[in-house]
Amino acid sequence: MATDPVCGMECDEKKADSAEYKGKKYYFCSASCKWAFESNPKQFAE
Numbered sequence: 001m002a003t004d005p006v007c008g009m010e011c012d013e014k015k016a017d018s019a020e021y022k023g024k025k026y027y028f029c030s031a032s033c034k035w036a037f038e039s040n041p042k043q044f045a046e
C-alpha cells in the first residue's frame with residue numbers, strides 16, 4: 001500500500017492515480033488529491 005501524500009489515506013498502487021515528482025512516484029486516492037499535489041508538489045513531497 002502507498003500513502004497519499006495529500007490526505008494521508010492509504011491507496012492501492014494498482015488502482016490509484018499516480019504522479020512522478022523529482023524521480024519519485026506518488027499515489028493518490030482521488031483525482032482531486034492528485035490535482036492538489038500537482039498544483040503544489042513542494043508542499044506535499046518529502
Ligand SMILES: [Zn+2]
Pocket residue numbers: 004006007008009028029030033
Ligand atoms: Zn487523498
